[in-house]
Amino acid sequence: MKISIDWLKDFIDVELSTSRLIDTLNSIGMLIDSWEEQKGDIILELETYSNRPDTLGHIGVARELAVALDLPLKEQEWPLTEVDENSSENIDIEIFDDDLCPRYCGIVVKDVNVGPSPEWLARKIEAMGLSHINNVVDVSNYVLFATAQPIHMFDISKLSGKKIIVRKAKKGEAFRSLEGEDINLSPDMLVIADEQKPVALAGVIGGENSAVTETTRDILIESAHFNPVSVRKTGKKTGIQTDASYRFERGSDISFPPKAALMAASLLTQFGGKATKGIVDIYPKSRKNKTVMLRQRRVSEILGVDIRSDFIVETLSKLEFILEKKQQGVWQVQVPFFRIDIEREADLVEEIARFYGYENIPSVFPPLTAMEPPPDPKKRQIQxxxxxxxxxxxxxxxxxxxxxxxxxxxxxxxxxxxxxxNPISTKASLLKTTLLEGLLENIAWNQNRGADGIHIFEVGKIYFWEDDACSEQMSLGMATAGYLGMNSWQEPPIQTNFFHLKGVCEAILSLLRYESVVFLAGKHPSLEKESALSILLKGKKIGCIGAVRRDICSSFSIREPVWAAELDLNGIFQKQPRPFEYIPVIKYPKVVRDISFIADRKISYQEIKQTLEELSIPNLERFELYDRFTGVSIPKEKVSLSFRFLYHHPQRTLLAEEVDGFQEKIIKTLSSKFGFQLREGGEN
Amino acid sequence: MSGLKEKIEKLQERFDEAIEGITDEKALQEVRNLYLSRSRGSVSSLFGELKSLKPEEKPDAGKEINALKEYVQDKLQALQIQLSGPRAVEEMVDLTLPGEASYIGSPHPILIIQQEIENIFLSMGFSVEEGPEIETDYYNFEALNFPPHHPARDDWDTLYINDDFLLRTHTSPVQIRVMEKRKPPIRIITPGKVFRKESPDPTHLPMFYQVEGLVVDRGITFAHLKGTLESFLKILFHEKTKVRFRPSFFPFTEPSAEVDIGCTVCNREDSACRVCGGGGWIELLGSGMVDPQVLKNVNIDPEEYSGFAFGLGIDRAAMFLYQIPDLRYFYENDLRFIRQFLQK
Known part of the structure; x- marks a missing residue:
C-alpha cells in the first residue's frame, strides 16, 4: 500500500532521510518496493504481507517504526460537536448472525454539509492515489488509510425504519452497488439491511439505495468487524474487491470500531455536522485477548543466539504486548487485538528477531549428524x-x-x-501428452531463424488421465532435421536421416543395458505410415521412431523431413536392465570371418538378427552388418549383405576348423530359412 | 614336418625376390595379397597344412609359420613406410588448416544451473528429492499451513485441474512427502518445475524451475539457515557477493526471511541500475524456520526438532548470473541462445 511520509508524521516525529527510513523499514520486514516524490511529500510503495493487516494503515506502520527507532507514538484528539440526542434514538442496530458480524458500531451525525474536502484532506486522499470525491467519502477513506479500519457512511434518511439489520441475504434478493453494478445475492452472503432491503454488501461495498449524495444531511457511520472468510468468499463470488474488503478479509482489529467511528464523526463535525451522543455498539460476544506462553530458552534455541530477557520484555512491550512473568525466563504474553498474526510462541520469536536484527544473528553451518540416502539411480540413468x-x-x-x-x-x-x-490461455489449456509438440515448435522457431541443422531433445514429463487418476511419466523426446555436424573442408556435409536417429536410440538403450529392445514396423498417428517403428522392450511398447507426417510438418510450418522419436523412460525403468558385469579381457587372438550373401529384399534385418541370435553359436562374440548394396551386379529383388563375425574363446586359441563349422551352420541356416545365397567369392 | 620346413624356406626366398624392385604401392598391395590374404595367401594357407601333421609336431610347426608370417609382415611394413616417405613439396598439406570440428550438443542453461546448485548442496551433505508436478490441495497448501480461504493463497496464483488436483506452485509438497516418509535428520533439496497462473512477460512465467531446501534435526537454528544460505550464494555467485536477510512472511515458516544479494550488475554502486532499480539489492530467496504447525502436520514434534527451509527460482538465479534481461528466452529454445551455454 501507499505510505505518505507526511501522513506518518501525524503519528510519529520521524526525521530520517528517505533512504535511511527505507532501510529501517526493510530491516523490520516492511519492504518498500519503490518510492516517489509527490508535491513535496514522499510516497512509499509498501509491500504488505497477508498476515499483517494492521500495517494496511498509517498508524500501524508508525507503530512499527516507533519501536525500531525508539520514538513515542503521538496521541491524537478527536473532539466532537454534539446534539442533545442519543445515538440509540436515531438508529436501531440488530445483528442476526454474530459469527459473520461479531461487532457493529454506529453513530449518527446530523446536518453535515456535503461538499468538497478541505485542502489538507484532499491532499491525503490524493497521496493514496485516489481522487477526492466529497468530504464524506474522503473521511471514510481517511479513516481507512489512517487506521486500516474500513468505515461506511449511509444516508440515514434512506434507511427504512431507521433500522440496521445485519443478516444473510435472502434467496433471489437483488442489490445494486454504489458503483451501479447489479449483484446477485446468495444466502451465504452477509448483508447490511434496513427493514425492507439490503443496503450494503457487508464489508465489501455499499448500496446505491442508501448512498450519501450532495443532498444528504444526516449520516449513519458504520464501523464494524466482519468475519474474514465470509468477506473473502463474498468478494470472490461477486468478483468485487475494495479497499475495505481487502482489509476485512485479512482480519481487522475487533477492539477498534468504536474509536474509528468517533474519528469519523469528529471529522464530519468539521463540516457542520453534529454527532448524536454515544455510540451504538453491538458486540454480543465480547472477546478476550489471546495469550501465548513465551520461553526465553526457546527464543535462543530457534534463533541460535542468546537473547537477553530485558530485550525481549522491552521489545514486546513497545509492540503493545503485555507480558506477565510466570517464572524465570517464562512469560504469559497478552496479544493486542490488532495483531491477528500472533498465535504461537514461534510468532513471538519472529517479533523478537525482527527487532533484534537479522543481521545481528550469526552465520553458522549446521553440523552433519547423519548421512542422507544415496542418489536415485534413475537420475544417473537420465544423465x-x-x-x-x-x-x-x-x-x-x-x-x-x-x-x-x-x-x-x-x-x-x-x-x-x-x-x-483456469488456463492462462486456450492455447495452453491442456497438459502435454507427448513431447513432440514442443520439439516441432522449436524446429519451426530455429528454421525461421536460419538454422539448417536442428537436432534437439527434451527430457520431461508428459501427463494424461489413466482411469480417474492423473498420471505423470518421464519421457525422452528427440527430433532431427537438416545437416549433421559442423562444416568441414575435408568432407561434404551430410543430411540427418532415420538411421542416425535410430543409432541414437540404440546407443541410449545399450548404455542403459537394455540391448534386448526390439524395433518393429508399427503405426503411429503422427509418423508417416511407411516410416515408423515401434520400440518394444520385453514385449511392452516403450517408444516409437519415424518421419513426422508431412501434413503435421506443414501445419507447424516446418521444412521436411523431420525424424522424431519418443521413449517412455518410466516404462523403460520399470524393466530390469541386464545387470552390469565385468568380463575379463580375452588374451587369445580373435577370429574374424566375413561372409557376403545375396538376399531377398523382403527379409528384414530384424528377422536375420533374431535368427542369428537364436542359433546361440558358442564363442561368437558378436556379428555386424558392414556392407549392404544393390546395383547392376545384383538382381532387382535382391540385395547384397556382408556380415562380419567375430569369434573368441576365453581360454584358448580357436582352431580354424571349429570356426569353419560355426560358419557353415550360419550359412546353412540362412540359406534354408531365407534362401540366402553365398555371393561369388563371398566367404573370406 | 621336414617337408613343411622346406616349404617355409622356399616361400621366404620367393617372397624376398618378389619384393625386390617394388616401387609403387599398388605392386606392394599385390604382393601382400599373394602372401597374406586370409583365404588364399601363400603364408595363410600354410596354416591349413598343420592339419596333416602329427599332434606332437604341431606346436613347433605353428611357431615356424608364425615366424614367417611376422617376417613377411615386417618387411612389407618397412617397404610401405619407404614408399610413402617424404612427399613432393607440392603435395604438402597446409597444417594450419582448421582441425576437424565436431558438433557437441549443449545442455539447457536451466539444467546446467540446476546441476550446479545440486552439486553445491551435495557437497554440504544434502540429498536430492523429487515428486509429482500434479498435486493435491493438501500437499501444496494445507499441510504447509495455508488455511482454506486464506488470502495468502492469492500470492500463489494457482492453475487447477479440478477441485482435487492442481499444478504445484512450489516444490514444497516434496518436502512434506519426504517428512511423511522419513524421520529427522533430514537434509534435502527439491528441484523441479513449478506452475503459476501468470502470463509470460520478461519477469514472470507460467512455468519455471525452482529448488527448495529443507533441514530438520535437533537444535537447528536461524543461525544455521544464515550459514547455509550465505555459503551457497557465495559459491553460486561470487565469494564477495553481499547477502542480506530481511524479515518476511510465508505461511510455512516462522520466523521467515527474504534473502537478497548485492546487485550482480552494478555492485550496489549505480543509483540508476536497470537490474536492481538503484536499490542495490536483488530479491532471490525465500526462507525461514519451518513453522511448528508444518512439523506437527507430518508428526514431527516441534519441541524436539526444528528446521529451516528455503526456495529459489532457478530461472531467476540464471537471469542474474548471466544478466539475461528476459526470462522467456529460456523457453524459446533458440539454439543461438542455448548453445552459448555449452562453454559454461
Missing part, C-alpha cells in the same frame, strides 16, 4: 541418456508443459489429455 545425446550432437531444450488443444488433436498421442480449469 547417461543426456551425455549420449550431447555426444550425438543433440541440443537440449525445455518447453512449457502446457499444450495447445489443436496441436494435441493433430499429434494424436492416444493418451487422454488433462485439461487445466
Amino acid at each position: 547417461k541418456c543426456r551425455q549420449a545425446l550431447f555426444h550425438y550432437g543433440f541440443d537440449e531444450v525445455v518447453n512449457y508443459s502446457f499444450a495447445d488443444p489443436e496441436n494435441e488433436e493433430k499429434l494424436q498421442s492416444g493418451r487422454k489429455a488433462i485439461a487445466i480449469r
